[in-house]
Amino acid sequence: MGDLFREIWQMATYYNLLFLAQGAVTTIALSAFGCILGGLFGTLLAVARLTDGAMTWPLRMLALIFTEFFRRVPFLVTLFLCFFAFQFAGLDVSTLTVGCVTVVLIGTAFLAEIVRAGLQSVHPNQWHAATTMNFSLLQTIRYVILPQAWTVILPPAFGFFILFIKDSALASQIGVVELTYVGKTFSNKGFSAAASFGVILVIYFMLSYPLSRFGAKLEKKLAPSRTR
Amino acid sequence: MDYTFQFGQIWPRLPYLLGGAWLSLQIAFLAFCGGILIGTFCAAVKTFGGGITRRIVNVYVVFFINTPQLVQIYFLYFALPDYGIFLTSYMAVLLGMTLNAGAYLTEIQRAGFESRRQSEMEAAEVLGFTRLQQIRYVILPHVAKVLFPPLSNHYILMTLGTSMAAIFGVEELTGRALNVNAETFRSLEVFSIIAVVYVVVTLFASVVLALFGRFAFRAKMRIV
Numbered sequence: 001m002g003d004l005f006r007e008i009w010q011m012a013t014y015y016n017l018l019f020l021a022q023g024a025v026t027t028i029a030l031s032a033f034g035c036i037l038g039g040l041f042g043t044l045l046a047v048a049r050l051t052d053g054a055m056t057w058p059l060r061m062l063a064l065i066f067t068e069f070f071r072r073v074p075f076l077v078t079l080f081l082c083f084f085a086f087q088f089a090g091l092d093v094s095t096l097t098v099g100c101v102t103v104v105l106i107g108t109a110f111l112a113e114i115v116r117a118g119l120q121s122v123h124p125n126q127w128h129a130a131t132t133m134n135f136s137l138l139q140t141i142r143y144v145i146l147p148q149a150w151t152v153i154l155p156p157a158f159g160f161f162i163l164f165i166k167d168s169a170l171a172s173q174i175g176v177v178e179l180t181y182v183g184k185t186f187s188n189k190g191f192s193a194a195a196s197f198g199v200i201l202v203i204y205f206m207l208s209y210p211l212s213r214f215g216a217k218l219e220k221k222l223a224p225s226r227t228r
Numbered sequence: 229m230d231y232t233f234q235f236g237q238i239w240p241r242l243p244y245l246l247g248g249a250w251l252s253l254q255i256a257f258l259a260f261c262g263g264i265l266i267g268t269f270c271a272a273v274k275t276f277g278g279g280i281t282r283r284i285v286n287v288y289v290v291f292f293i294n295t296p297q298l299v300q301i302y303f304l305y306f307a308l309p310d311y312g313i314f315l316t317s318y319m320a321v322l323l324g325m326t327l328n329a330g331a332y333l334t335e336i337q338r339a340g341f342e343s344r345r346q347s348e349m350e351a352a353e354v355l356g357f358t359r360l361q362q363i364r365y366v367i368l369p370h371v372a373k374v375l376f377p378p379l380s381n382h383y384i385l386m387t388l389g390t391s392m393a394a395i396f397g398v399e400e401l402t403g404r405a406l407n408v409n410a411e412t413f414r415s416l417e418v419f420s421i422i423a424v425v426y427v428v429v430t431l432f433a434s435v436v437l438a439l440f441g442r443f444a445f446r447a448k449m450r451i452v
């Protein structure tokens with residue numbers, strides 16, 4: 001055990017710490033990017049699935065297929081698909097870009113489901129009332145549904161953000177320099193696997209645990225104001 | 229953007245890929261069963277146990293939930309040999325997934341255990357039910373109905389999580405796709421095929437679980 005601590009002490013040079021910090025920032029940025037853009041596109045998909053009318057059925061179908069496909073394909077496989085798709089499209093982009101695109105695709109699919117569940121949690125009477133008042137679908141969502149639904153949407157969306165911090169570890173497989181990649185580099189530099197991956201595990205914990213505590217608090221705070 | 233898809237070389241290798249899918253399902257199933265055992269035990273400790281055991285279980289759950297599964301398996305696979313514990317890649321993945329699932333399933337099941345109501349138990353006691361009958365006829369149907377949807381949801385997520393095993397050289401669906409990719413260089417074709425296989429496998433599992441849950445526990449479950 002003493003050896004391990006001595007090794008971790010040796011690991012704590014200025015450039016190693018800088019590298020670690022860089023990795024942590026990339027990890028956070030990757031999942032934040034995926035959740036923000038994914039949230040925007042996901043909301044669009046959720047609204048597309050709520051449209052009714054004969055003209056918009058291709059839109060509904062497309063949204064359904066997109067969400068179901070990307071929710072049922074593993075992160076790693078989506079990552080490789082994007083990676084090779086960019087390669088064959090002849091676009092010379094960094095692996096970070098590939099990681100970002102993957103994360104947005106998956107975030108869109110999952111957040112679309114979360115938003116849709118939130119929109120549907122508002123009582124049907126509210127929808128009918130808005131229709132009676134001659135609100136269009138977008139007006140209904142903007143002025144009637146979202147003000148009531150966001151307290152239902154926010155806690156699981158935040159939970160998904162925390163989940164994403166951990167899932168984005170897989171991005172290291174295509175060479176995105178994030179936290180897990182930093183751990184692999186330390187291991188390659190000659191530090192023992194226990195020290196390098198142990199440090200990475202602890203840093204992930206330090207990122208994820210405060211956020212999950214905050215999420216639990218958020219959920220508790222928003223719960224009483226839920227309108228059914 | 230002038231790429232032509234050529235599936236010709238992939239079709240003969242489809243049985244090989246599907247064999248990998250079978251291994252994926254096997255890993256997911258074994259890890260889920262192990263996770264259920266750990267989860268039930270830990271949830272029981274968390275709900276009914278005393279101070280110190282509860283704290284130990286809490287540390288386990290909080291640590292495993294807040295760190296990525298990939299790095300956990302990295303740790304098991306690369307760090308444990310330094311301490312004289314040698315795991316094959318299959319065992320490391322299975323162990324990592326089981327421990328990770330155990331933590332998540334503890335949290336899920338604790339919520340289920342807490343959903344039972346004291347008044348129901350008292351009513352059963354008044355009706356002269358023994359302790360075992362209380363569990364069999366009052367608690368279990370109630371808890372099963374609450375727990376079945378999130379548990380089956382987690383099972384689907386775990387089936388997707390098995391793709392991680394490819395990184396450690398286990399030849400399950402993703403691992404075999406990487407092999408076929410190396411042999412044929414038709415990477416987009418291979419990965420789009422296994423993406424569809426994953427969709428089909430998890431959709432099938434969802435349908436079966438939803439039907440089972442509906443008939444066995446009258447749990448309301450959506451498929452799509």
